Amino acid sequence: MLTLLPAPIGNLLDISLRSLQALARAEVVLCEDTRVAKRLYTLLLERSLFGELLDSTTLSHKRFIALHSHNEQEILTTFDEEFFAQDVVYLSDAGMPTISDPGAKLVQWCITNRIPYDVLPGSSALNVCFASSGIESKSFFFGGFLPHKQSQRQQILPRYAALGVPCIWYESPHRILQSLQDIALTLPNAYLCVCKELSKIHQARFFGRAEEILRQLESTKICGEWVLCLIDESSQEPSLSLSEAKLLDIAPKAKAKILSLLTNKSVKECYQEIIESTDLSLPHCAKE
Numbered sequence: 001m002l003t004l005l006p007a008p009i010g011n012l013l014d015i016s017l018r019s020l021q022a023l024a025r026a027e028v029v030l031c032e033d034t035r036v037a038k039r040l041y042t043l044l045l046e047r048s049l050f051g052e053l054l055d056s057t058t059l060s061h062k063r064f065i066a067l068h069s070h071n072e073q074e075i076l077t078t079f080d081e082e083f084f085a086q087d088v089v090y091l092s093d094a095g096m097p098t099i100s101d102p103g104a105k106l107v108q109w110c111i112t113n114r115i116p117y118d119v120l121p122g123s124s125a126l127n128v129c130f131a132s133s134g135i136e137s138k139s140f141f142f143g144g145f146l147p148h149k150q151s152q153r154q155q156i157l158p159r160y161a162a163l164g165v166p167c168i169w170y171e172s173p174h175r176i177l178q179s180l181q182d183i184a185l186t187l188p189n190a191y192l193c194v195c196k197e198l199s200k201i202h203q204a205r206f207f208g209r210a211e212e213i214l215r216q217l218e219s220t221k222i223c224g225e226w227v228l229c230l231i232d233e234s235s236q237e238p239s240l241s242l243s244e245a246k247l248l249d250i251a252p253k254a255k256a257k258i259l260s261l262l263t264n265k266s267v268k269e270c271y272q273e274i275i276e277s278t279d280l281s282l283p284h285c286a287k288e
Contacts, residue, residue: 002084002110004103005091006122010199012043018120020044022089024053026062030090032102034064037091072105084115096124100144100170125198126168129227132205133166133193137231140166146179146228153182161187161232171226177217183230184210190232197224 003022008014023029023041031037041059044050067075067090090097090106097103110117126142141160146169147153160167171179176194183190187210194206194213202224206213256271 002088002090002106002115002117004097004107004117004119005089006096006120006124007040007091007094008199009094009123009125009128010197010203012047012049014123014199015044015049016120016122019122020050020053022087022120024050025087026089027086028063028065028083028088030065030067030088030106032066032068032092034066036093037064040091067102067106069102072102076105076109079109081113081115084110096122099124099126123199125170125195125225125227128198129168129193129195129229130166132195133229134207135166135191135193135229135231137166140168140229143167143169145170145172146175148175150178150182153179154186157183157186161190161230164233166229166231168227168229171228173222173224173226176222176226177214179228180210180214180217183228184214187230187232189234190230192228192230195227195229196220198227200224 003026005019005022006016023044029037041054041062045054045056045059065075090103092101092103095101098107107117109115130140141163143156143160147156169179180194183192190209192206192208192210192213196202196204196206202221204220206216208216252271252274253267256267256274259265259270259274260267
């Protein structure tokens with residue numbers, strides 16, 4: 001059987017008891033990076049978090065196999081039902097597998113081949129950032145990592161902000177300042193919660209508009225992983241005002257239909273007043 005495990009995003013003590021049990025009994029450890037996975041086991045042993053579940057002797061008998069975005073398809077072709085007769089776990093370097101991390105193709109393979117699997121719940125940086133933001137919303141949009149290219153960032157930021165729900169993105173330390181500059185340019189009134197190195201020693205949170213956060217970061221060391229949650233309540237769908245509607249250079253019937261939608265008056269009434277108006281001013285039906 002396969003079990004997908006959430007790895008701690010920073011603090012080892014965030015690992016669950018169920019994850020410790022699964023790691024201890026696993027015969028095969030599929031992982032994004034074998035060095036990171038082995039290091040996790042070593043640190044957990046050093047902290048005695050396994051208790052009596054695992055010791056260094058039994059750890060040496062575990063088989064570690066790298067399964068990442070570059071070799072995922074190739075490795076999957078070597079699997080069969082017998083392979084999953086063992087206790088197999090999969091974990092990415094940090095956080096929940098498949099969320100901006102490999103693992104989805106592995107799950108798809110299990111579904112297709114009717115291999116039983118389980119997914120243990122655990123932390124992901126996106127939900128920690130959202131809970132940290134103080135933004136009250138029944139839904140949000142998660143976009144993964146922001147595009148590397150500035151032109152693409154400036155294109156998608158307003159598009160998704162227009163959804164009217166909090167938008168969450170991951171960003172690297174190499175581009176966080178550029179991304180905040182793009183937000184300041186395209187969404188100057190958006191409110192942000194920007195989180196740095198969540199659950200780690202140098203964890204920090206910054207709040208405000210992008211321009212304000214950029215000033216706060218002038219005295220901050222730019223390192224580690226970053227998560228941004230923003231809401232732009234000033235974003236509105238384009239609309240036509242009454243004064244703009246009366247200036248439309250279109251046929252009276254079409255103008256009457258538009259004014260009817262804006263004023264909740266009948267099309268016939270608006271049309272009649274447009275025709276009767278000699279100066280083409282805003283018809284009486286559109287006035288309050």
